[in-house]
Amino acid sequence: MSLLVLSAGDVATVTASVPADSFCTMLGKTMAAISNPAVDPLAIQNPQRVATESALHKTLYMPSRLTTSEGPATAVKVVSVPKPTCSIPGLPATTLLFDEASGLTRACVNAADLTGIRTAAASALATKLLADPSSTSLVVFGSGTQAYYHARLILQLFPSISSVTFVVRSISPRAQALLDRMQAEFSKIVAHAVTSDRADDVVEGADIICTCVPSTEPLFSLEALKPGVHINAIGSYTPLMREFPPSLIAPSPASPSAPHIPTLLVDSAPACLAEAGELIAAHVTVAQLVEVGALLDPASGGLRDDDETRERVEQLRSSGRSLFKCVGVGGMDVAITRLVVDEAERRGLGTRVPF
The missing domain is CATH 3.30.1780.10 (ornithine cyclodeaminase, domain 1)
Structure with a gap:
């Protein structure tokens, strides 16, 4: 052979x-x-x-x-x-x-590149299920392979998006190369890059956010998020990492009445509970998680057409905001x-x- x-x-x-x-x-x-x-x-x-x-x-x-x-x-x-x-x-x-x-x-x-593609495909699938179909603004944290594929697949799926902003540590040659690549592939899209000190400014207008960096500190503040935003969080994969504030997914002791996302979409409940630092810090339980695969038909890969699935999707959107957490499975x-x-x-x- x-x-x-x-x-x-x-x-x-x-x-x-x-x-x-x-x-x-x-x-x-x-x-x-x-x-x-x-x-x-x-x-x-x-x-x-x-x-x-x-x-x-x-x-x-x-x-x-x-x-x-x-x-x-x-x-x-x-x-x-x-x-x-x-x-x-x-x-x-x-x-x-x-x-x-x-x-x-x-x-x-x-x-x-395959890890970037398969993870971006999972995020794109979650975004199709949960994001506003008329979304116009995409914000991506990072400038590497994951950032490129997340932007590429979501822009292909959401023709309504008119701008994509990459939040990076510095406007490096790699970041500029990413912008050039996006403009070449999506000529009708306005692509920007801003440094991380301006993260909250761009997050305020984002309909879809993808966090693709292995950060140990939240990348944006809870207060900066708009009500209907959808977030794909894929960069953190250890208990010590944080890409978003844990108060986004659990009541904050300081502000118990502040809005949070009570039910999360995940790739694997056991893996996320063991590896995702934000979920661990927020003391999230398995009852708060819905696996994306549980919503899908094994034969077609599309959304199941039944009342239970529709109720689960609505539950994931119940706070207006939605979040998909992915740590990856073999x-x-x-x-x-x-x-x-x-x-x-x-x-x-x-x-x-x-x-």
């Missing part, structure tokens, strides 16, 4: 041609399968990630098996997270996709890798090597 090797360029070629709706359908089927497990105990397997450490990196190993209406797939993603002592930029990642019949490695994929990596490999094979992309 030969091994398909997909470079970063191969992955970029494939993903550039896949529309946001297709990514959302793929993620919808994935999350529905994870939240509605089949009778077969082997269908969904998401073991806890393990890690090793070197002088410059913490390397994470994330195996997973996923079974959706597209069939089963098994993969393992390896990500090297740079330590502050590492001067080399980037977040190197590789995913191995295995052949279910033989157990051999089917493909080796440069996954540096099945998401399997799904995006399979989509990219299938499309690359169909188009004859990549390099075949004996193995």
